[in-house]
Amino acid sequence: MIEQAQRILKKYYGYSEFRKGQDEIIENILKGNDTFCIMPTGGGKSICYQIPALMMDGITIVISPLISLMKDQVDALHSLGIPSTFINSSIPANQVEARINGAFNGIYKIVYIAPERLESLSFSYLLNRLPISMIAIDEAHCVSQWGHDFRPSYLSITTFINQMERRPVVTAFTATATEEVKKDVVKNLSLKAANTYVLGFDRENLHFAVERGVNKLAYVKDYLNTHKSDSGIIYAATRKEVDRLFAHLLKMGFSVGKYHAGLGDTERKSTQDDFLFDNVNVIIATNAFGMGIDKSNVRFVIHYNTPKNMESYYQEAGRAGRDGARAECILLFAAGDLHIQKFLIEQTLLDEARKANEYKKLQIMADYCHTNQCLRKFILSYFGDRDIVSQCNNCSACNDDRELVDISIDAQKIFSCIVRMGERFGINLVANVLKGSNIKKIRQFGFEALSTYGLMKDMTIVEITDLINMLIAEDYLKITEGKFPTVKLKQKAIAVLKGREKIMHKVARKPVEVKTDPGLFDILKALRKNISENSGLPPYVIFHDKTLHEMCKFFPQDKKSMLSISGVGENKFEKYGEAFIDAVKKYVLENNIKTPRQETEIINPKKDKTPTHLITYELYKQSMSIDEMCNERNLKPKTIQDHLVKCFQEGFEIDWDRFIPENTEDLILKAINETGAARLKPIKDILPEEIEYMAIKAVICKHF
Numbered sequence: 001m002i003e004q005a006q007r008i009l010k011k012y013y014g015y016s017e018f019r020k021g022q023d024e025i026i027e028n029i030l031k032g033n034d035t036f037c038i039m040p041t042g043g044g045k046s047i048c049y050q051i052p053a054l055m056m057d058g059i060t061i062v063i064s065p066l067i068s069l070m071k072d073q074v075d076a077l078h079s080l081g082i083p084s085t086f087i088n089s090s091i092p093a094n095q096v097e098a099r100i101n102g103a104f105n106g107i108y109k110i111v112y113i114a115p116e117r118l119e120s121l122s123f124s125y126l127l128n129r130l131p132i133s134m135i136a137i138d139e140a141h142c143v144s145q146w147g148h149d150f151r152p153s154y155l156s157i158t159t160f161i162n163q164m165e166r167r168p169v170v171t172a173f174t175a176t177a178t179e180e181v182k183k184d185v186v187k188n189l190s191l192k193a194a195n196t197y198v199l200g201f202d203r204e205n206l207h208f209a210v211e212r213g214v215n216k217l218a219y220v221k222d223y224l225n226t227h228k229s230d231s232g233i234i235y236a237a238t239r240k241e242v243d244r245l246f247a248h249l250l251k252m253g254f255s256v257g258k259y260h261a262g263l264g265d266t267e268r269k270s271t272q273d274d275f276l277f278d279n280v281n282v283i284i285a286t287n288a289f290g291m292g293i294d295k296s297n298v299r300f301v302i303h304y305n306t307p308k309n310m311e312s313y314y315q316e317a318g319r320a321g322r323d324g325a326r327a328e329c330i331l332l333f334a335a336g337d338l339h340i341q342k343f344l345i346e347q348t349l350l351d352e353a354r355k356a357n358e359y360k361k362l363q364i365m366a367d368y369c370h371t372n373q374c375l376r377k378f379i380l381s382y383f384g385d386r387d388i389v390s391q392c393n394n395c396s397a398c399n400d401d402r403e404l405v406d407i408s409i410d411a412q413k414i415f416s417c418i419v420r421m422g423e424r425f426g427i428n429l430v431a432n433v434l435k436g437s438n439i440k441k442i443r444q445f446g447f448e449a450l451s452t453y454g455l456m457k458d459m460t461i462v463e464i465t466d467l468i469n470m471l472i473a474e475d476y477l478k479i480t481e482g483k484f485p486t487v488k489l490k491q492k493a494i495a496v497l498k499g500r501e502k503i504m505h506k507v508a509r510k511p512v513e514v515k516t517d518p519g520l521f522d523i524l525k526a527l528r529k530n531i532s533e534n535s536g537l538p539p540y541v542i543f544h545d546k547t548l549h550e551m552c553k554f555f556p557q558d559k560k561s562m563l564s565i566s567g568v569g570e571n572k573f574e575k576y577g578e579a580f581i582d583a584v585k586k587y588v589l590e591n592n593i594k595t596p597r598q599e600t601e602i603i604n605p606k607k608d609k610t611p612t613h614l615i616t617y618e619l620y621k622q623s624m625s626i627d628e629m630c631n632e633r634n635l636k637p638k639t640i641q642d643h644l645v646k647c648f649q650e651g652f653e654i655d656w657d658r659f660i661p662e663n664t665e666d667l668i669l670k671a672i673n674e675t676g677a678a679r680l681k682p683i684k685d686i687l688p689e690e691i692e693y694m695a696i697k698a699v700i701c702k703h704f
C-alpha cells in the first residue's frame with residue numbers, strides 16, 4: 001500500500017521521500033481509521049489526505065475555510081495532474097450541480113467545499129449522491145472557540161456526517177494544538193477513536209529573530225535593500241500603521257503593496273494576486289492578510305509590531321518558507337506595541353474571563369520579546385513540544401555574538417533627565433531636552449535651564465528615542481497607559497542611577513547582506529514568471545523556489561535528471577520540463593559551467609568531481625589544439641578526441657571547423673558517402689594520408 005503511495009508521491013508531486021510522519025498518517029487513513037493530524041504550517045498536511053484520496057475508490061470531500069485558498073489548492077492540484085474541483089459561494093448554482101455531476105461521473109477525485117455549504121439542506125442532498133470515501137477537514141482548529149479562527153459553520157460538519165448513510169473516513173488537520181483546541185476538534189468533529197499524530201511544531205528552516213530598540217523604519221529599509229528580489233510580508237498592528245509604512249516604503253521606491261480590512265474587496269484581491277504572481281515583492285498588512293495565502297516562496301515575515309499572542313505570531317511568521325528553504329521571521333519590538341494590543345483587547349466585546357485570558361497571552365508574547373534564551377525553545381515549549389534542545393543555533397538569541405557595550409553613562413543621563421522633568425512627560429520631550437532642542441514646549445516649561453539639557457547633543461533624536469525604548473523594553477523605565485503616555489523610572493533604574501549597577505547592551509546589528517546570484521536562478525525565475533503570465537497560474541504553483549534552487553545546483557539538462565529534481569513530477573515535466581532544460585543548457589554553455597552531469601553525481605551531490613571529458617572541454621574553450629590538450633592532460637589524442645565527441649553528444653557546442661583543415665571537408669564528405677559513417681577506418685583508408693582521424697570525426701559530427 002505504502003509503496004503505491006510512494007509511487008504517487010514521485011509521479012505526481014515529484015518528491016522522492018515522505019516527510020516525517022506523512023507515510024504513517026497515509027497508511028493509517030488507508031486502513032480506514034479516523035485520523036487527527038497536527039503538523040506545523042508548511043509541514044505537508046495536504047499530501048496526507050490527497051494521496052489517500054487518489055488511492056481510495058470514491059470521492060474525497062475536503063472542507064477548507066477560505067475561498068481564495070481553495071481555488072489556489074485546486075489550481076495547484078491541476079498543475080500536478082490531479083483531477084479536482086471546488087464548490088463555494090463564488091460558484092453559480094448551475095455550476096455547482098455540474099461539478100457534483102462531474103464528481104459523480106468520475107471526472108473529479110477530490111472536491112473542495114466551503115463549510116458554509118453544508119448548512120444548506122439542498123446542497124447536502126446533492127452531495128449525498130456521491131460515493132464519499134473520505135471527508136478531510138483542513139484547518140480543523142476552526143471548529144474550536146478557543147482557536148484563533150473560530151468558524152461556526154465548522155460545527156455543521158458533524159451534522160452532515162451523522163446523516164450520511166455510510167460513514168466515510170473522517171480526517172482532520174491543523175497546525176494549532178493547544179490542549180483546549182485539541183479536545184474541541186475531537187469532540188466537535190465527532191472523530192471516532194481517531195488516531196492522533198502530533199508531529200512537533202518545529203520549522204527548522206525558519207530563522208527567528210527579535211530586534212529590540214531599533215529604529216524600525218530604518219531597519220525595514222535596510223532589510224528590503226539587502227533582500228531586493230525576495231518575497232516577504234510585513235505585519236503591522238493597525239490599519240493606520242499599515243498605511244503609513246506603505247506610503248514611506250513606496251516613496252523610497254520599494255516594490256510594495258498593502259492589505260487591510262479597510263480596503264475594498266477588489267483592491268484587496270488585486271493586491272493579493274500581485275503578491276501571488278510576484279508582481280510586488282512585499283505586502284504590508286494587518287493580520288487580516290494571510291489566511292488565504294499558500295504562497296510557498298515567502299522568504300521573510302517581519303512583524304513591525306508585536307502581535308497579540310504566540311499563536312498568532314507563530315501562524316503569521318509561519319507563512320514564511322513553506323517550501324522548506326531558509327526564511328527569516330523577524331519581530332521588531334517596541335514597548336508601545338504592547339499598549340496598542342492592550343487597547344485592542346479593551347475594544348473587544350469579550351467577557352472579563354476571556355479578556356483576562358488575552359492579557360495573559362499578551363504577557364507571554366512580551367516575554368518572548370525580552371527573553372535571552374533560545375527563541376525556538378521558547379516557542380516550542382509554549383506549544384508543549386517535548387523533545388526540544390536547549391539551543392537551536394538558528395535564532396537571534398543563539399546566534400547573538402554582538403559585543404556587549406556598557407551604556408550605563410547614557411542611561412544615567414536619561415534617568416536623571418526624566419527625574420528632573422518630574423516624570424510627567426513622554427519619550428519625545430525627554431529626548432528633545434537631552435538633545436538640547438530649541439522648541440516651544442521646552443521653553444514653556446523652562447527645561448532649557450536643566451543641567452541635563454543638551455547633555456546628549458551629539459546623538460540624533462532617533463538614537464536617543466531608541467535608547468529610551470530599549471530601557472523600557474529592559475524594564476528600567478515604565479510607560480504609563482492612556483492617550484498621553486509618560487515615562488517613569490522603575491526600581492531597577494535607581495541602582496544604575498546611583499552607580500551601583502551597570503547596564504550592558506548589545507548593539508543592534510545591521511541586516512546581513514544576502515548575495516543574490518544574478519545567474520541561473522534569476523533566469524529560471526524570469527522563465528517561471530513568463531509561464532505564469534501565459535498560463536494564469538501563480539509562479540510558485542509552477543515550481544517552488546526550492547525546486548529552482550535545486551536546478552541551479554544540479555544543472556539538469558535531460559529528462560532523467562530533470563525528473564530527479566525535487567518538485568518536478570511527470571505532469572510538470574510534460575508542461576514545463578523542456579523549457580527549463582533549455583534555459584539550463586543555454587546558461588551552462590554560455591557561462592562555461594562544469595556540471596556534474598552523470599546521474600550518479602546528481603544522486604550524490606557531495607561528490608562534485610568534474611567529469612574528465614568536461615575538463616577537456618574547458619581546455620577546448622581556451623582554444624587549445626588537440627596536441628596542446630594532449631600535453632596538458634597527459635592523454636592520448638584519441639582520448640581527447642573522444643572527449644570532445646562526448647561533449648558534443650551531450651549538447652555542448654563545438655566548433656568542428658577548427659579541426660577540419662582547409663579544403664578537406666568536401667573530400668572527407670565524399671569519402672563518407674562512399675563508405676558510410678559507421679566505421680572510421682574505411683574512410684581513413686581511402687583518404688590522403690595527411691588527413692587525420694580528428695578531421696574525419698569532426699566532419700561526421702558536423703554533418704551527421
Ligand code: ADP
Nearest residue numbers: 015017018019041042043044045046047296322
Ligand atoms: P501545510 O498544509 O502543512 O501547511 P502544505 O501541504 O501546503 O503544508 O505543504 C507545504 C509544502 O511542502 C508544499 O510546497 C508541498 O509541496 C511541500 N511538501 C509536502 N510534502 C513533501 C515531501 N514529502 N517532500 C518535499 N516537499 C513536500
Ligand code: MG
Nearest residue numbers: 042045046138
Ligand atoms: Mg495546508
Ligand code: ZN
Nearest residue numbers: 374392395398
Ligand atoms: Zn535558538
